[in-house]
Amino acid sequence: MDLRFRDAVPTAEERDAVDALLGPPADGWRGGERDAAGLQHARGGHEARDRRDLLLPALHAVQDRLGWISEGALDYICRRLSVPPAEAYGVATFYALLSLRPAPPRAVHVCTDLACRAAGSGDLVAETTRRLGPAGAPVNGATWHESPCLGLCERAPAMFITEAGDSPSAVSAGPVNADEVVRAVRTGAGALEPEAPPAVSVPQAGSEDLVLLRNVGMVDPADLDAYRARGGYTALRRAFDLGPAGVLREINDSGLVGRGGAAFPTGRKWSATAAQPDHPHYLVCNADESEPGTFKDRVLMEGDPYALIESMTIAGYATGCHLGYLYIRGEYPRAEAALLNAMATARERGLLGDNVLGRGYAFDIELRRGAGAYICGEETAIFNSIEGERGEPRSKPPFPVERGLFGKPTVVNNVETLVNVLPIILRGGPAYAAIGTGTSTGTKLFCVSGSVAEPGVYEVPFGATLRELLELAGGVRENLRAVLLGGAAGAFVRPDELDVPLTFEDTRAAGTTLGSGVVLAIDDSTDLPGVLLRIAAFFRDESCGQCVPCRVGTVRQEEALVRLSAANRGAGANGHAAADIALLREVGQAMKDASICGLGQTAWNAVESAIDKLGTFQEGAS
Amino acid sequence: MTQSVDLGLPTRLVDVTIDGETVRVPEGATVLDACEAAGLDIPTLCYGDTLTPKNACRVCVVEVEGSRTLVPSCSRQAAEGMVVHTDSERARHSRKLVLELLGSSVDLSTTPRADEWMADYGADPDRFGPRAEPVQAGARDVLHTGHHGEPDGATAATVEQPPKVDNDLYVRDYGKCILCYKCVDACGEQWQNSFAIGVAGRGFDATISTEFAAPLTDSACVYCGNCVEVCPTGALSFKTEFDLREAGEWDESRQTETTTICAFCGVGCNVSLHVQDNEIVKVTSPHDNPVTHGNLCIKGRFGLTHVQVARKERRGREPRED
Ligand SMILES: Cc1cc2nc3c(=O)[nH]c(=O)nc-3n(C[C@H](O)[C@H](O)[C@H](O)COP(=O)(O)O)c2cc1C
Ligand code: SF4
Ligand code: SF4
Ligand code: SF4
Ligand code: FES
Ligand code: FES
Numbered sequence: 001m002d003l004r005f006r007d008a009v010p011t012a013e014e015r016d017a018v019d020a021l022l023g024p025p026a027d028g029w030r031g032g033e034r035d036a037a038g039l040q041h042a043r044g045g046h047e048a049r050d051r052r053d054l055l056l057p058a059l060h061a062v063q064d065r066l067g068w069i070s071e072g073a074l075d076y077i078c079r080r081l082s083v084p085p086a087e088a089y090g091v092a093t094f095y096a097l098l099s100l101r102p103a104p105p106r107a108v109h110v111c112t113d114l115a116c117r118a119a120g121s122g123d124l125v126a127e128t129t130r131r132l133g134p135a136g137a138p139v140n141g142a143t144w145h146e147s148p149c150l151g152l153c154e155r156a157p158a159m160f161i162t163e164a165g166d167s168p169s170a171v172s173a174g175p176v177n178a179d180e181v182v183r184a185v186r187t188g189a190g191a192l193e194p195e196a197p198p199a200v201s202v203p204q205a206g207s208e209d210l211v212l213l214r215n216v217g218m219v220d221p222a223d224l225d226a227y228r229a230r231g232g233y234t235a236l237r238r239a240f241d242l243g244p245a246g247v248l249r250e251i252n253d254s255g256l257v258g259r260g261g262a263a264f265p266t267g268r269k270w271s272a273t274a275a276q277p278d279h280p281h282y283l284v285c286n287a288d289e290s291e292p293g294t295f296k297d298r299v300l301m302e303g304d305p306y307a308l309i310e311s312m313t314i315a316g317y318a319t320g321c322h323l324g325y326l327y328i329r330g331e332y333p334r335a336e337a338a339l340l341n342a343m344a345t346a347r348e349r350g351l352l353g354d355n356v357l358g359r360g361y362a363f364d365i366e367l368r369r370g371a372g373a374y375i376c377g378e379e380t381a382i383f384n385s386i387e388g389e390r391g392e393p394r395s396k397p398p399f400p401v402e403r404g405l406f407g408k409p410t411v412v413n414n415v416e417t418l419v420n421v422l423p424i425i426l427r428g429g430p431a432y433a434a435i436g437t438g439t440s441t442g443t444k445l446f447c448v449s450g451s452v453a454e455p456g457v458y459e460v461p462f463g464a465t466l467r468e469l470l471e472l473a474g475g476v477r478e479n480l481r482a483v484l485l486g487g488a489a490g491a492f493v494r495p496d497e498l499d500v501p502l503t504f505e506d507t508r509a510a511g512t513t514l515g516s517g518v519v520l521a522i523d524d525s526t527d528l529p530g531v532l533l534r535i536a537a538f539f540r541d542e543s544c545g546q547c548v549p550c551r552v553g554t555v556r557q558e559e560a561l562v563r564l565s566a567a568n569r570g571a572g573a574n575g576h577a578a579a580d581i582a583l584l585r586e587v588g589q590a591m592k593d594a595s596i597c598g599l600g601q602t603a604w605n606a607v608e609s610a611i612d613k614l615g616t617f618q619e620g621a622s
Numbered sequence: 623m624t625q626s627v628d629l630g631l632p633t634r635l636v637d638v639t640i641d642g643e644t645v646r647v648p649e650g651a652t653v654l655d656a657c658e659a660a661g662l663d664i665p666t667l668c669y670g671d672t673l674t675p676k677n678a679c680r681v682c683v684v685e686v687e688g689s690r691t692l693v694p695s696c697s698r699q700a701a702e703g704m705v706v707h708t709d710s711e712r713a714r715h716s717r718k719l720v721l722e723l724l725g726s727s728v729d730l731s732t733t734p735r736a737d738e739w740m741a742d743y744g745a746d747p748d749r750f751g752p753r754a755e756p757v758q759a760g761a762r763d764v765l766h767t768g769h770h771g772e773p774d775g776a777t778a779a780t781v782e783q784p785p786k787v788d789n790d791l792y793v794r795d796y797g798k799c800i801l802c803y804k805c806v807d808a809c810g811e812q813w814q815n816s817f818a819i820g821v822a823g824r825g826f827d828a829t830i831s832t833e834f835a836a837p838l839t840d841s842a843c844v845y846c847g848n849c850v851e852v853c854p855t856g857a858l859s860f861k862t863e864f865d866l867r868e869a870g871e872w873d874e875s876r877q878t879e880t881t882t883i884c885a886f887c888g889v890g891c892n893v894s895l896h897v898q899d900n901e902i903v904k905v906t907s908p909h910d911n912p913v914t915h916g917n918l919c920i921k922g923r924f925g926l927t928h929v930q931v932a933r934k935e936r937r938g939r940e941p942r943e944d
Contacts, residue, residue: 002815003817003842004816004818004841004842006833006836006840006841071833071834074833074834084810084817084818084820084842085833085842086817086818086819086820086831086832086833086841086842087810087817087820088833089820089822089831089832089833089834090820090821090822090831093767093822093823093824094767094823094824095767095768096766096767096768096769098767100834101764136766136769145769146769148768372767372768373768373824390821395677395694395697533772537770537772540770540825540826541768541769541770541824541825542768542824542825543824543825543826544824544825544828545801545821545823545824545825545826545827545828546678546803547677547678547679547680548678548679548680548681548720548723548724548800549680549716549719549720549723551801551825551826551828552723552724552726552727552826553719553723554825554826555727555773555779555826556723556726556750556778558773559750559751559773559775559778559779560775562772562773562774562775563775566775583749583750586715586719587719587723589712589715589716589719590715590716590719590720590723592691593683593691593692593712593715593716594680594683594691594692594716594719594720595680595691596677596678596680601691
C-alpha cells in the first residue's frame with residue numbers, strides 16, 4: 001500500500017500523546033526522524049497495519065490530551081499505523097465525542113434524553129443557554145453540548161464533563177441544576193460534589209435476595225480480597241473442575257438468554273463458537289450500553305467489577321478464547337477505572353495472564369473505550385469499532401460465531417448476560433433454571449427511571465409483574481400515563497396493562513419487549529409528543545448512515561413528528577394529521593423490513609406503539 | 623507436450639423458487655442472479671458488477687420465506703429450496719419507499735432508470751413536502767456528528783449542495799450522491815488502492831470525503847477515474863460531461879462509443895471512447911474486460927484527449943499536402 005499523506009505537521013504535544021500509546025516511532029517511514037539510512041528501504045508496512053485496531057485508542061489519546069484532533073495529529077497517527085488519512089478521517093468523524101475542529105479542552109455534555117427530559121432537562125438547557133450562550137459555542141476554555149442518554153437516568157438530569165490535558169479527566173454528575181452546569185463549564189468538574197457511590201443506584205442494596213447485585217454496595221469495588229472473601233473466584237475454580245464441555249452443559253441447562261436486547265440463547269452461542277475449527281476465537285464483552293434509559297451494566301461494572309472479569313474468564317475458557325475485548329462506552333469513566341483496576345490487580349495475582357489460577361489456561365482482557373456512538377453496541381458494529389473501522393454493522397450472514405472480530409469465531413455478550421454465568425456455575429444450570437419462568441430463567445435487572453419515587457436498578461426474578469416492579473421502586477409519582485419498556489427501541493405499556501409479567505414471552509405477547517431492561521414511567525404531566533420527538537431525534541443522530549431506509553427514514557420520521565406535534569399544540573395548521581400518520585406507518589414499515597440492522601428495524605417501534613396503544617396524535621388525545 | 627486444462631471444481635447447482643417458478647443456478651450465485659435467470663428485472667443501485675456487494679441501498683430487497691426481514695437480493699446467496707417472492711406487497715412497498723426516500727433527498731436527475739423505476743413502483747418522492755433549499759458549499763462537510771438542529775417540518779431535508787469542481791478532470795456533485803459506497807470501494811482495496819476518499823460523518827450527515835474535506839488536488843487521488851466508472855448516479859462525472867450538461871448540450875443520442883486499446887503502455891487496457899460532435903466526452907472501460915474490469919489509469923481515462931488537441935491544432939493550420 002502506497003499511502004499519500006498531506007504533510008500536515010503534528011505539534012510536539014500531539015506527537016507525544018500518540019507516542020505515549022504506541023511507543024516512539026521506529027523510523028522515518030513511520031513518522032520518525034528521517035535519515036539517509038532509513039530512506040534506503042521501506043519497512044514495517046504489515047507490522048504497522050496489523051495494529052489498525054489501535055486507531056481508535058490513538059484518536060482518543062489525542063482527543064484526551066488536546067481536546068480535538070488536528071490535521072497534523074491525524075496525519076501522524078496515520079503514518080504510525082499505516083492508515084490512509086481519508087479512512088482515518090472517516091473513522092474519527094463517526095464518533096460524537098471526537099472533535100476534528102478546534103475545540104476548547106473542556107466539554108460539558110448535558111443529557112436531554114428521556115429520563116432527564118422528564119426530570120427537567122428542558123429548563124436546564126434553556127437556563128444554560130441563557131447564561132452561557134447556545135450549545136456548541138465556546139465559553140472561555142469550554143463548550144457545552146446537548147447529549148443523548150448518559151446512562152445515569154436514575155440520577156436525572158445528568159451531565160458528563162471531559163477535560164483534556166496532561167492528566168485528562170472525565171466525570172459524570174447527576175442530578176444537576178443549572179448552577180452546577182454553569183460552574184462545570186466555567187471551572188470544571190473540580191467545582192462539583194464528588195459523585196455518589198454506586199450503591200445509591202441500587203435501592204435494594206444489601207438485600208439477601210439479590211443474585212447479580214449482591215456485591216454492589218457490600219464490597220469495595222477496588223478490593224480483590226474483599227471480592228474473594230464474598231466468594232469471588234469460586235465459580236472460576238469450579239469451571240476449571242468442570243472443564244469447557246462441563247461449563248457449556250451448565251450454561252445450556254440454565255436456559256440463559258442474552259440480556260443485551262435480542263434474547264438469544266447464550267448456551268447455543270457459546271457451543272457454536274467453541275465448536276468452530278478456525279482459531280483464534282475471541283470474546284467480546286458488550287458494555288456499550290447506550291440504549292436510552294439503560295444503566296444496569298454501568299452499575300454492575302462500577303459496583304462489582306471483578307464479577308465481570310471472572311465471568312469473562314469463564315466464558316473465554318468455555319469457548320476456547322485466550323483474549324477478550326471489553327468494549328465500554330466512552331461516557332462511563334468510573335466503570336472504566338474500576339475495570340482497569342480490577343484487570344490490573346487480577347493480572348498481578350495470576351487471575352488473568354498466561355496461567356490463570358495455575359491451571360494452565362491463558363486468558364487476558366483488553367479494554368476498549370467507545371467514543372459516542374450508540375450503534376457500536378450492535379454486535380457486528382462493535383467488531384468494526386474495535387478493528388479501527390467505522391462502527392457500521394456488517395451484514396449477516398456470516399454470523400459472529402463463524403466470522404466475527406478480526407474475521408475469527410467470536411462470542412459477543414452483554415455485561416449482565418456474562419455476570420449471570422457466576423450463579424449458574426455455582427448453583428448448577430438446572431437449579432438456576434428453576435428461578436423465573438420456564439422460558440425466561442433467572443433474575444433480571446431493570447433500569448427503573450422517570451416518575452417513580454426511587455429510580456434505580458432493581459433485580460427481580462423473571463415473572464414479576466410490571467406493577468410489582470413499580471411498587472418496589474416506591475410507586476409512580478403522579479398519575480401514570482404510560483410505561484416505556486425496552487428503551488427507545490421498545491414500546492409503551494398502558495396503565496391498564498401493568499399486570500403483564502416481565503418475561504420475554506409475556507411482553508412479546510403484549511406487543512412490547514423487555515429489550516435491555518428499561519422501565520421508564522411517564523406521568524400525565526409529560527408531553528408525549530415531545531418524548532416521541534426526542535426518540536426520533538435520537539435515531540436520526542445515531543443511524544450509522546449505511547442503508548437508505550434508516551438513514552433517510554429516520555429523518556422523514558422526525559419531520560413528520562414535528563408537524564404532528566405542532567398540530568397537536570394547535571400551533572400548526574393542519575388537517576394533515578391522518579396523512580402524516582399514514583406516512584409514518586409507511587416509512588416505519590420499510591425501516592422495519594428493509595434496514596440492515598436492529599437500529600433501523602426498531603426505530604419506529606416506540607412511535608408506532610404510542611399511536612396505536614396510547615392514541616397519541618389522534619383526535620382529542622395528547 | 624500435453625497440456626492439462628483446468629476445468630475447475632464441478633459446480634453444484636441449487637434450485638430456488640422465484641415467484642412460483644423454479645430456477646436452477648450454480649452454487650454461489652446470488653438471489654439477484656437467480657432473479658435474472660428467471661427473466662426478472664430487479665432494480666439495483668449500490669450493486670456493482672465489479673465490486674463486492676455492500677448491500678446498502680436496499681432497493682433490491684425481496685421476500686424470502688422464513689426470513690423475518692426482507693433480504694437484499696444482490697448479496698444474499700441462493701440456497702437450495704429457497705422460496706423467493708420478488709413481487710409481494712411487502713417487497714414492493716420497501717422498494718418503493720427506498721426510491722421515495724432517495725428521490726426526496728437526493729437529486730436523481732442523472733441516475734439512469736430512476737424515472738422508470740419511480741413510475742413502475744408508483745413512487746412519489748414529493749409526498750414528504752417541498753425540498754429544502756440546497757446548503758452552501760462546504761456546509762455538509764463540517765456537521766457535528768451526533769447532533770442536528772430540530773427540523774421545522776415544513777420542508778424535506780436533502781443532501782443537495784453545489785458541486786465540487788476542484789480539478790480539470792472530474793467533478794464531484796454530492797447533491798446527487800446516494801452514498802452507495804461504490805466509489806470508496808473502487809478507490810480503496812477493491813481496485814485502486816489509493817484510498818483518496820472515504821465515508822465521513824454519520825447517518826444522514828454522512829458524506830463521501832477526503833481527509834478534512836481537502837480538495838482532490840491535495841488528496842491521494844491519482845485521477846484514475848475508477849470511482850467515476852462505478853458511480854451509479856452521475857454524482858461523479860467527467861468535467862467534459864459536466865460542462866456539456868451545464869450548457870445543456872449533453873446528448874447521448876448524438877454520441878458514439880468505440881472500444882479500442884489504450885495506446886499509452888503495453889498493458890493493453892480496453893478503452894471505450896464516448897464521442898459527441900467529434901470530441902471525446904468520456905472514457906469508460908468494459909467491465910467484463912479481463913485486463914481492466916472497468917478500471918483504467920489517468921492516461922487511459924483522461925489522457926486520450928490529446929487526440930483532440932492535435933486535431934484542434936490542426937484545424938487552425940493550413941491543410942497539409944499529404
Ligand atoms: C443498535 C443496537 C445497539 C445495541 N446496543 C447494545 C449494547 O449497548 N449493549 C449490549 O449488550 N447489546 C446491544 N445490542 C445487542 C447486540 O447486538 C447483541 O445482541 C448483544 O450484545 C448480544 O449479547 P447477549 O446475547 O448477551 O445479549 C444492540 C443492538 C443494536 C441493534
Ligand atoms: S439500520 Fe441504520 S444503523 Fe443499521 S446499518 Fe442501516 S443505517 Fe446503519
Ligand atoms: S480518481 Fe481514482 S484515485 Fe481519485 S478518488 Fe477516484 S478512484 Fe480514487
Ligand atoms: S459519489 Fe457516486 S459512487 Fe460515490 S457513493 Fe455517491 S453515488 Fe455512490
Ligand atoms: S442519563 Fe439522561 S436519560 Fe439517561
Ligand atoms: S442493490 Fe442490493 S442493496 Fe443496493
